[in-house]
Amino acid sequence: MSANAPIYAELCTHWLRIYRLNHLLSVAGVDRNTLMPPAGNEARANAMAELEGIIHGLSTEPELEARLASAEQEPLDDIAHANLREMQRHWRDANALTSALVERKSLAGARCESAWRLQRPANDWIGFLGNFREVVAVAREEAHMLAEKTGLTPYDALMDRFEPGMRCEVVDRLFGDLKTWLPALIRTVVARQAQRPVVVPQGPFSNSSQRALGQELMSLLGFDFNAGRLDESTHPFCGGVPEDVRITTRYHGDKPLQCVMGVIHETGHARYEQNLPRQWLGQPIASARSMGLHESQSLSFEMQLARSPAFGESLSALLQRHYGAQPAFAPENLGPLLRQVRSDLIRVDADELTYPLHVTLRYEIERLLIEGHIEAEDIPRLWDERMRDWLGKDTRGDYRNGCLQDIHWSEGLFGYFPCYTLGAMYAAQWFAAIRRQHPDFDVLIAQGNLAVLFDWLRQHIWSQGSRWETAELCVRASGEELNPAHFRAYLEARYAS
Amino acid sequence: MSANAPIYAELCTHWLRIYRLNHLLSVAGVDRNTLMPPAGNEARANAMAELEGIIHGLSTEPELEARLASAEQEPLDDIAHANLREMQRHWRDANALTSALVERKSLAGARCESAWRLQRPANDWIGFLGNFREVVAVAREEAHMLAEKTGLTPYDALMDRFEPGMRCEVVDRLFGDLKTWLPALIRTVVARQAQRPVVVPQGPFSNSSQRALGQELMSLLGFDFNAGRLDESTHPFCGGVPEDVRITTRYHGDKPLQCVMGVIHETGHARYEQNLPRQWLGQPIASARSMGLHESQSLSFEMQLARSPAFGESLSALLQRHYGAQPAFAPENLGPLLRQVRSDLIRVDADELTYPLHVTLRYEIERLLIEGHIEAEDIPRLWDERMRDWLGKDTRGDYRNGCLQDIHWSEGLFGYFPCYTLGAMYAAQWFAAIRRQHPDFDVLIAQGNLAVLFDWLRQHIWSQGSRWETAELCVRASGEELNPAHFRAYLEARYAS
Numbered sequence: 001m002s003a004n005a006p007i008y009a010e011l012c013t014h015w016l017r018i019y020r021l022n023h024l025l026s027v028a029g030v031d032r033n034t035l036m037p038p039a040g041n042e043a044r045a046n047a048m049a050e051l052e053g054i055i056h057g058l059s060t061e062p063e064l065e066a067r068l069a070s071a072e073q074e075p076l077d078d079i080a081h082a083n084l085r086e087m088q089r090h091w092r093d094a095n096a097l098t099s100a101l102v103e104r105k106s107l108a109g110a111r112c113e114s115a116w117r118l119q120r121p122a123n124d125w126i127g128f129l130g131n132f133r134e135v136v137a138v139a140r141e142e143a144h145m146l147a148e149k150t151g152l153t154p155y156d157a158l159m160d161r162f163e164p165g166m167r168c169e170v171v172d173r174l175f176g177d178l179k180t181w182l183p184a185l186i187r188t189v190v191a192r193q194a195q196r197p198v199v200v201p202q203g204p205f206s207n208s209s210q211r212a213l214g215q216e217l218m219s220l221l222g223f224d225f226n227a228g229r230l231d232e233s234t235h236p237f238c239g240g241v242p243e244d245v246r247i248t249t250r251y252h253g254d255k256p257l258q259c260v261m262g263v264i265h266e267t268g269h270a271r272y273e274q275n276l277p278r279q280w281l282g283q284p285i286a287s288a289r290s291m292g293l294h295e296s297q298s299l300s301f302e303m304q305l306a307r308s309p310a311f312g313e314s315l316s317a318l319l320q321r322h323y324g325a326q327p328a329f330a331p332e333n334l335g336p337l338l339r340q341v342r343s344d345l346i347r348v349d350a351d352e353l354t355y356p357l358h359v360t361l362r363y364e365i366e367r368l369l370i371e372g373h374i375e376a377e378d379i380p381r382l383w384d385e386r387m388r389d390w391l392g393k394d395t396r397g398d399y400r401n402g403c404l405q406d407i408h409w410s411e412g413l414f415g416y417f418p419c420y421t422l423g424a425m426y427a428a429q430w431f432a433a434i435r436r437q438h439p440d441f442d443v444l445i446a447q448g449n450l451a452v453l454f455d456w457l458r459q460h461i462w463s464q465g466s467r468w469e470t471a472e473l474c475v476r477a478s479g480e481e482l483n484p485a486h487f488r489a490y491l492e493a494r495y496a497s
Numbered sequence: 498m499s500a501n502a503p504i505y506a507e508l509c510t511h512w513l514r515i516y517r518l519n520h521l522l523s524v525a526g527v528d529r530n531t532l533m534p535p536a537g538n539e540a541r542a543n544a545m546a547e548l549e550g551i552i553h554g555l556s557t558e559p560e561l562e563a564r565l566a567s568a569e570q571e572p573l574d575d576i577a578h579a580n581l582r583e584m585q586r587h588w589r590d591a592n593a594l595t596s597a598l599v600e601r602k603s604l605a606g607a608r609c610e611s612a613w614r615l616q617r618p619a620n621d622w623i624g625f626l627g628n629f630r631e632v633v634a635v636a637r638e639e640a641h642m643l644a645e646k647t648g649l650t651p652y653d654a655l656m657d658r659f660e661p662g663m664r665c666e667v668v669d670r671l672f673g674d675l676k677t678w679l680p681a682l683i684r685t686v687v688a689r690q691a692q693r694p695v696v697v698p699q700g701p702f703s704n705s706s707q708r709a710l711g712q713e714l715m716s717l718l719g720f721d722f723n724a725g726r727l728d729e730s731t732h733p734f735c736g737g738v739p740e741d742v743r744i745t746t747r748y749h750g751d752k753p754l755q756c757v758m759g760v761i762h763e764t765g766h767a768r769y770e771q772n773l774p775r776q777w778l779g780q781p782i783a784s785a786r787s788m789g790l791h792e793s794q795s796l797s798f799e800m801q802l803a804r805s806p807a808f809g810e811s812l813s814a815l816l817q818r819h820y821g822a823q824p825a826f827a828p829e830n831l832g833p834l835l836r837q838v839r840s841d842l843i844r845v846d847a848d849e850l851t852y853p854l855h856v857t858l859r860y861e862i863e864r865l866l867i868e869g870h871i872e873a874e875d876i877p878r879l880w881d882e883r884m885r886d887w888l889g890k891d892t893r894g895d896y897r898n899g900c901l902q903d904i905h906w907s908e909g910l911f912g913y914f915p916c917y918t919l920g921a922m923y924a925a926q927w928f929a930a931i932r933r934q935h936p937d938f939d940v941l942i943a944q945g946n947l948a949v950l951f952d953w954l955r956q957h958i959w960s961q962g963s964r965w966e967t968a969e970l971c972v973r974a975s976g977e978e979l980n981p982a983h984f985r986a987y988l989e990a991r992y993a994s
Contacts, residue, residue, distance in 0.1 A: 017547055020540075020543050020544040020546075020547040020548075021544065021547055021548060021551075023540060023541070023543075023544035024521045024522075024524075024525055024544050024545070024548055025521075027521075027524060027525050027528050027541075027544075028521055028524050028525070030528075031524050031527075031528060035726060035728070036741060037722065037723055037724055037725060037726060037741060038723055039721070039723045039724035039740060039741065040724060040737075040738075040740050040741030042740070043517075043520060043738055043740035043741065044520070044524075044740075044741070046517050046520075047517040047518065047520035047521050047524075048521070049517075050514055050517040050518055051517075051518060051521055051548070054518075054551065224536070225534065226534055226535055226536045227534055227536035227537060228534060229532060229534060231532070240537075241537070241540055243536060243537050243539070243540035243541075244533060244534060244536065244537030244540065244541070
């Protein structure tokens with residue numbers, strides 16, 4: 001390839017350098033969130049900003065535009081074309097913003113987020129607004145700059161960085177459909193579950209038993225410990241690099257299932273990273289395709305597999321072996337316990353039935369905000385209305401459990417929320433496809449045979465990296481573009497039957 | 498300052514960038530040696546090499562030479578002059594080598610070191626020689642390039658990077674003196690200790706009790722846990738950055754004192770880093786002065802303080818509280834146990850009486866090698882002679898416990914060994930100075946009052962960073978240049994009385 005396409009080969013070398021430097025940012029980020037003591041924070045932030053500046057410089061080198069265009073004219077195979085497409089996308093996004101705006105955004109976000117950490121517990125919405133108005137102003141400018149460069153609408157341009165190719169038009173259709181049937185389904189399920197109480201685990205459960213169970217689950221789910229680790233952090237995450245994936249969990253003595261389900265969730269993310277295509281590693285084409293697809297992997301593991309009736313016996317046996325036998329862990333109680341639905345205030349604690357409404361609410365509000373139809377001070381009103389109408393909750397005046405609960409907006413992270421529910425929809429679609437191809441899928445799972453699942457995900461998702469645009473990847477994997485009917489059918493089958 | 502000295506101010510900004518980027522190499526290095534799983538190694542090495550290349554590029558920017566010269570002409574205060582002196586030294590060392598040689602060195606060292614990991618246990622000296630000859634050839638070329646740039650002799654030029662200002666002429670005098678009296682002292686002490694056997698600890702000792710004891714010792718010794726941590730690794734080290742110092746230890750169930758003394762040793766290094774001058778942090782002047790001075794801090798803590806009779810009661814009480822009471826930990830046994838001397842084959846396990854001979858042996862051999870007076874294949878003969886004459890040991894044919902035991906040479910690290918014993922000499926000189934100023938020093942230590950020690954080290958060593966050249970720092974701290982009489986007097990008082 002490189003003999004006939006010298007410019008493309010040069011570009012590959014350039015992106016490999018960026019990949020290697022990003023490795024160090026990942027390591028420093030993982031360390032910051034797991035081990036770093038408080039006094040290390042300022043020096044760490046300065047060091048990371050310095051390297052981010054260098055990476056931004058490499059991503060916006062003036063010669064790149066001409067070189068990207070020239071490489072297009074070289075004789076490239078399909079893989080190289082796809083890789084070049086991803087390079088162009090990265091180049092476009094990196095170049096869309098002025099460095100003045102990037103700096104203003106970083107300052108505004110850091111100030112607002114750091115104050116938010118105290119304002120949230122203090123329920124101080126007015127104080128938050130003082131910093132948040134600047135965050136919104138910057139985000140609108142950012143959206144407009146990105147829109148100008150991409151030809152997309154401002155909100156689409158923000159969302160495109162996380163979910164390339166996804167547009168509001170599609171999200172509106174997908175989420176709009178949800179709103180027509182999901183609130184009623186939730187009411188039905190909540191009412192019915194109230195008739196059949198479940199037994200909750202009786203703790204305490206030691207950290208070491210939770211860790212041992214977590215590691216055994218990770219092995220069972222195919223995590224490669226030769227190329228990754230399980231550590232601890234306040235907020236669980238999956239980080240690191242494809243060659244060395246770090247997932248974290250937290251241990252609460254009286255919430256043993258939180259750790260279990262969190263580990264399973266992060267293991268889904270981890271297996272995607274650990275199985276990205278090795279032959280292209282270091283190139284943009286080898287990256288995970290989108291945040292929605294990433295979430296589809298964690299939710300495939302956590303929701304589709306681990307909370308399924310088919311997996312119940314295996315999970316029950318594991319829990320009883322590590323935690324001891326107790327009524328909560330018996331299969332006939334564990335299933336209902338893992339599938340409990342509750343209209344609640346907090347997104348991160350929500351079950352999979354109410355979660356999409358939390359996401360839809362945020363999507364609608366942040367889009368109105370970015371597009372200038374509302375201002376920051378209008379948020380609580382819109383929040384309260386939706387929580388009342390969709391989840392039957394009164395959130396008036398309760399900012400801490402309302403619109404102050406997420407970190408995203410405080411940092412200026414707009415356009416990300418839809419990915420969570422897109423991921424849930426993709427996951428349902430993957431499982432529908434697997435069951436069509438393997439009618440005995442649930443029997444196999446119940447027998448403890450997970451290979452059929454892993455093989456399918458490896459073949460259709462993990463090994464594909466960013467080879468295809470998302471819509472095409474979806475068609476190739478499942479025979480059709482993202483179709484919310486699968487998600488609805490799945491939720492109804494699991495919860496309403 | 499910056500208004501009157503704009504070029505100097507620019508240089509400070511430049512070196513601050515380098516400092517920040519080096520932060521990320523430190524973090525990545527600590528992670529590699531504590532947490533990183535094996536499969537992460539290649540990607541980590543590539544990422545670190547990429548950033549090292551960028552740092553080398555920043556350190557050798559062509560404009561720097563002229564800017565460093567112009568800054569000399571600006572009106573600078575003493576601090577700025579000292580900082581500029583350190584910048585010039587760094588610039589000189591970074592520019593001395595061609596990038597072709599740096600690459601060749603890196604490859605030769607990596608190949609030889611990685612093969613050594615298997616050749617050492619296999620006692621395969623001939624196999625080692627196959628790779629090592631190239632390492633020696635590169636090191637000689639490196640030494641000659643550095644010598645040309647610095648005007649030093651080749652070995653001095655290598656040593657100067659670790660112990661700036663130190664010269665073979667001085668080392669020959671210091672180590673030559675040692676050789677005249679130390680072997681005889683060792684024989685006397687070993688013979689006398691054989692008459693009074695000591696009781697060794699009866700294990701096992703749990704990792705958690707060793708960790709708790711280690712952390713309590715660190716607190717007692719003033720380690721700031723808000724700006725650092727204790728972790729685990731195969732080979733204990735002190736790493737990280739002054740704002741976030743990471744020390745490590747390892748836990749052997751039946752060697753509880755190894756962990757204790759190792760933690761104390763690394764805490765000495767850590768307090769130097771944690772107390773480097775904050776007002777200059779990020780500039781070369783704020784760095785630890787030399788590797789010998791660094792070692793003088795770890796040995797001040799481990800040898801001068803922790804193995805002293807005055808500290809015995811405190812240490813005994815701590816050990817008994819964490820490990821339970823047993824005869825080995827009683828003060829009257831613990832002291833002799835911690836001061837046991839044994840002629841042995843392995844440097845890293847050596848006591849402080851035999852250690853300097855292990856170092857002198859290596860210094861003499863590597864210097865002959867670098868200067869071309871011997872070839873790699875002559876090493877075992879010289880090794881065997883010295884081990885026989887100085888420590889009464891027969892090492893013929895036992896390469897694994899002889900000249901293959903250290904990692905240094907396999908990596909091409911020449912000129913470093915002297916620092917270990919220079920550090921031991923500096924430490925003895927510091928304690929002699931403290932005792933002159935505080936005649937009640939040992940009484941205070943025995944009462945558990947360590948402030949007098951920490952205050953002296955902070956004032957004379959830690960807070961000085963690289964403010965003075967080493968010889969001047971030594972005079973300012975102790976009233977004279979490095980004087981081996983203090984080390985001899987200390988060893989004789991501790992072991993021969």
